[in-house]
Amino acid sequence: MADNKESGHKGPLSIHIPEPPGRPGDKPDFSHIKIPKAGETRCPDLDTKAEDMRDMAYSIVRVLDRKGNAVGPWAEYLGDDLTDETLLRGLKDMMVTRAFDQRMQTAQRQGKTSFYVQCTGEEAIATGFQRMMRPGDMNFPTYRQQGLLIAAECPLIDMMNQIYSNEKDPLDGKQLPALYSFKDHGFFTISGNLGTQYVQAVGWAMASAISGDDKISSAWIGDGSTAETDFHSGMLFASVYKPPVVLNIVNNQWAISSSNAIAGSQNTTFAARALGYGFPSIRVDGNDYLAVLAASKWATERARRNLGPTLIEWVTYRVAAHSTSDDPTAYRPQTESDAWPLGDPIERLKLHLIANSDWTEERHTQAKAEIESEIIRIQKEAESHGTLNKGHGPDAEMMFEGVYKEMPEHLVRQRIEFEKQGLEG
Amino acid sequence: MARMTMIEAIRDAMDVKMGQDEDVVVFGEDVGYFGGVFRCTHGLQAKYGKERCFDAPINESAIVGAGIGMATYGKRPCIEIQFADYVLPAYDQIVSEAARMRHRSNGEFTCPMVVRMPTGGGIFGGQTHSQSPEAIFTHVSGLKTVIPSNPYDAKGLLIAAIEDDDPVIFLEPKRLYNGPFDGHHELAVTPWSKHEKGEVPEGHYTVPIGKAQIVREGSDVTILAYGTMVFVAEAAAREQGIDAEVIDLRSLLPLDLETIQKSVEKTGRCVVVHEATLTSGFGAELAALVQQHCFYSLEAPVKRVAGWDTPYPHAQEWDYFPGPKRVGAALKATLEAK
Numbered sequence: 001m002a003d004n005k006e007s008g009h010k011g012p013l014s015i016h017i018p019e020p021p022g023r024p025g026d027k028p029d030f031s032h033i034k035i036p037k038a039g040e041t042r043c044p045d046l047d048t049k050a051e052d053m054r055d056m057a058y059s060i061v062r063v064l065d066r067k068g069n070a071v072g073p074w075a076e077y078l079g080d081d082l083t084d085e086t087l088l089r090g091l092k093d094m095m096v097t098r099a100f101d102q103r104m105q106t107a108q109r110q111g112k113t114s115f116y117v118q119c120t121g122e123e124a125i126a127t128g129f130q131r132m133m134r135p136g137d138m139n140f141p142t143y144r145q146q147g148l149l150i151a152a153e154c155p156l157i158d159m160m161n162q163i164y165s166n167e168k169d170p171l172d173g174k175q176l177p178a179l180y181s182f183k184d185h186g187f188f189t190i191s192g193n194l195g196t197q198y199v200q201a202v203g204w205a206m207a208s209a210i211s212g213d214d215k216i217s218s219a220w221i222g223d224g225s226t227a228e229t230d231f232h233s234g235m236l237f238a239s240v241y242k243p244p245v246v247l248n249i250v251n252n253q254w255a256i257s258s259s260n261a262i263a264g265s266q267n268t269t270f271a272a273r274a275l276g277y278g279f280p281s282i283r284v285d286g287n288d289y290l291a292v293l294a295a296s297k298w299a300t301e302r303a304r305r306n307l308g309p310t311l312i313e314w315v316t317y318r319v320a321a322h323s324t325s326d327d328p329t330a331y332r333p334q335t336e337s338d339a340w341p342l343g344d345p346i347e348r349l350k351l352h353l354i355a356n357s358d359w360t361e362e363r364h365t366q367a368k369a370e371i372e373s374e375i376i377r378i379q380k381e382a383e384s385h386g387t388l389n390k391g392h393g394p395d396a397e398m399m400f401e402g403v404y405k406e407m408p409e410h411l412v413r414q415r416i417e418f419e420k421q422g423l424e425g
Numbered sequence: 426m427a428r429m430t431m432i433e434a435i436r437d438a439m440d441v442k443m444g445q446d447e448d449v450v451v452f453g454e455d456v457g458y459f460g461g462v463f464r465c466t467h468g469l470q471a472k473y474g475k476e477r478c479f480d481a482p483i484n485e486s487a488i489v490g491a492g493i494g495m496a497t498y499g500k501r502p503c504i505e506i507q508f509a510d511y512v513l514p515a516y517d518q519i520v521s522e523a524a525r526m527r528h529r530s531n532g533e534f535t536c537p538m539v540v541r542m543p544t545g546g547g548i549f550g551g552q553t554h555s556q557s558p559e560a561i562f563t564h565v566s567g568l569k570t571v572i573p574s575n576p577y578d579a580k581g582l583l584i585a586a587i588e589d590d591d592p593v594i595f596l597e598p599k600r601l602y603n604g605p606f607d608g609h610h611e612l613a614v615t616p617w618s619k620h621e622k623g624e625v626p627e628g629h630y631t632v633p634i635g636k637a638q639i640v641r642e643g644s645d646v647t648i649l650a651y652g653t654m655v656f657v658a659e660a661a662a663r664e665q666g667i668d669a670e671v672i673d674l675r676s677l678l679p680l681d682l683e684t685i686q687k688s689v690e691k692t693g694r695c696v697v698v699h700e701a702t703l704t705s706g707f708g709a710e711l712a713a714l715v716q717q718h719c720f721y722s723l724e725a726p727v728k729r730v731a732g733w734d735t736p737y738p739h740a741q742e743w744d745y746f747p748g749p750k751r752v753g754a755a756l757k758a759t760l761e762a763k
């Protein structure tokens with residue numbers, strides 16, 4: 001041991017306050033993210049022990065190279081899943097997600113709803129992951145995984161009706177816009193409280209296993225929210241009981257105005273969180289649709305083969321504002337999203353399809369126009385059922401319904417009081 | 426004197442205390458560089474440095490737990506929970522730890538900490554940006570709970586809270602941040618710059634914790650209110666032409682029973698209003714105290730107007746919110762009761 005007096009710290013103690021690589025006025029800087037070449041990161045066997053694949057938590061799985069070619073072991077692992085049809089569908093899912101977001105963002109600005117959250121730049125993750133989920137499986141999403149629903153073919157009209165809190169809102173106006181619940185599409189009711197659902201997804205998977213069922217679940221969380229205790233609780237239960245669950249972390253670099261360094265990623269990766277718990281973890285290029293497909297296949301396969309949980313850190317960037325209540329120019333460099341080194345997921349898949357199939361720039365432009373006009377058509381239909389401040393909303397009395405299975409006496413009294421007042425007024 | 430919004434007044438209180446006392450430390454989610462999602466801490470990091478005002482990871486339990494650690498060391502943490510709806514992960518730290526620190530160590534360790542949080546609805550925030558959880562704090566021995574209704578009180582109460590040697594829950598009615606919202610959501614709110622309570626003195630002053638304020642004198646009925654409901658109560662009395670006395674409690678615990686008692690003894694009638702759900706709400710405590718202390722003056726049963734016993738709905742916000750119409754009806758019923 002070194003002599004304390006000689007080598008010890010002399011000055012006063014201090015704490016470390018992590019900073020993002022840039023604030024407004026600074027040049028964007030992502031040099032701290034080490035990006036391996038596409039195809040470089042290995043694809044371990046499904047039953048590889050966590051201790052034998054620790055490197056995977058620090059690397060980044062990438063399939064698409066700069067020219068749009070699918071390269072390396074993860075492309076091979078996709079095998080028969082890598083068809084033009086699958087990829088075209090993926091492209092379309094991402095384009096629909098982005099166009100849907102743009103329309104709903106504008107609708108919020110027009111006062112047709114109170115709130116909206118876009119997932120711009122992150123479309124590949126949810127839409128790609130959902131391709132590996134099966135009917136009966138359950139996602140426990142955050143507010144930024146609308147791509148799961150779109151890829152699961154949830155009718156856009158139902159989503160819009162919920163956003164508008166109109167008379168056809170499947171949730172009768174009770175819940176915030178975009179905090180959907182679509183059980184039939186494997187989409188758990190979204191809580192506004194961060195992190196709570198991570199451990200619930202683990203419990204759901206435990207129940208499936210205890211019941212001898214073949215269903216799997218998947219948990220979703222943002223980089224910032226991994227700080228919540230419930231994230232760690234979920235990791236712990238996953239490590240103890242090894243249920244069939246895929247634990248996703250969407251690392252989009254920001255949590256409102258706090259960079260992911262504030263969530264404790266400065267000297268490690270989010271993927272590395274699983275190493276302490278002793279289960280496999282991979283870090284993946286979330287803007288590479290093929291890498292998303294491959295990693296999702298790997299993790300869901302592990303779950304289906306009873307090999308236990310997998311953590312996936314999706315490395316991506318939140319291009320949009322946090323939500324319609326946020327203005328990111330106040331806390332990050334204006335051009336930061338242009339400097340993001342992993343590019344745009346739609347552009348990258350498009351490049352691949354043009355290089356490797358009969359997809360063309362013209363077809364792409366045409367598809368984009370078709371998608372947009374279809375969404376506008378659906379939006380008109382949704383608006384014919386009302387918007388938050390116009391037309392028939394859900395009945396006001398609906399707020400008393402569903403607090404309990406059977407309404408207790410005190411609520412019955414309150415509902416009567418409510419109705420009486422309506423008449424008097 | 427300057428006219429301030431409630432946000433500016435809250436910021437000013439922290440500014441004054443951080444300037445006076447190096448031990449005051451401010452932290453919470455997004456409070457550092459950005460200055461908080463409601464901008465209450467804007468500029469404090471630039472002025473006092475990163476070790477005095479900083480961002481915290483999204484873990485409310487850890488924010489409060491670390492705050493307790495700092496307070497027991499001798500600091501005066503003034504921490505922010507982004508919305509009162511998100512304080513629940515920290516409930517154990519607040520209830521089992523902060524509140525009991527003094528008692529269980531017999532005064533050896535104390536917890537001079539302030540936990541600020543925006544509370545109440547009216548912004549279409551749905552069930553997770555609208556709740557009023559005051560009763561889960563007033564139920565806990567060892568905590569003080571305050572809730573200002575205007576910029577003047579907000580600054581004075583926050584300074585008093587930071588200087589208090591016990592943990593204080595500081596609830597900020599978010600619908601009042603920019604003006605005295607009275608429940609008439611269809612009308613524009615008068616900004617604080619045009620309201621006399623927007624007048625805030627410079628520098629240090631306190632509003633004592635535990636003192637209510639009569640904001641409208643009257644002789645026929647007493648309305649006990651706090652936060653947003655103070656303005657709703659005033660509007661209801663005005664619109665119904667009722668000579669009501671409106672008391673802004675400002676501090677729920679400790680409670681200014683003397684002011685309440687004097688008023689109810691004078692008016693003989695009492696209506697309690699709050700935005701939080703009715704059952705086991707703070708109104709139940711108030712009603713019980715009034716019947717115990719003013720029983721022989723009461724000419725009518727104490728009436729409560731509160732949020733319905735449901736989660737805060739999104740689209741039905743204004744059917745849920747106990748606005749001037751509902752308060753007005755309760756006032757009339759109480760005056761008519763024999």
Ligand SMILES: Cc1ncc(C[n+]2csc(CCOP(=O)(O)OP(=O)(O)O)c2C)c(N)n1
Binds near residue numbers: 144193
């Ligand atoms: C328990 C809780 N605390 C705080 C919030 C407020 N809040 C909503 S979103 C958010 C940031 C989340 O960031 P991240 O987890 O990275 O997800 P992203 O928004 O980037 O997708 C915060 C602090 C909340 N909803 N719930």
Ligand SMILES: [Mg+2]
Binds near residue numbers: 223224252254255256
């Ligand atoms: Mg994030």
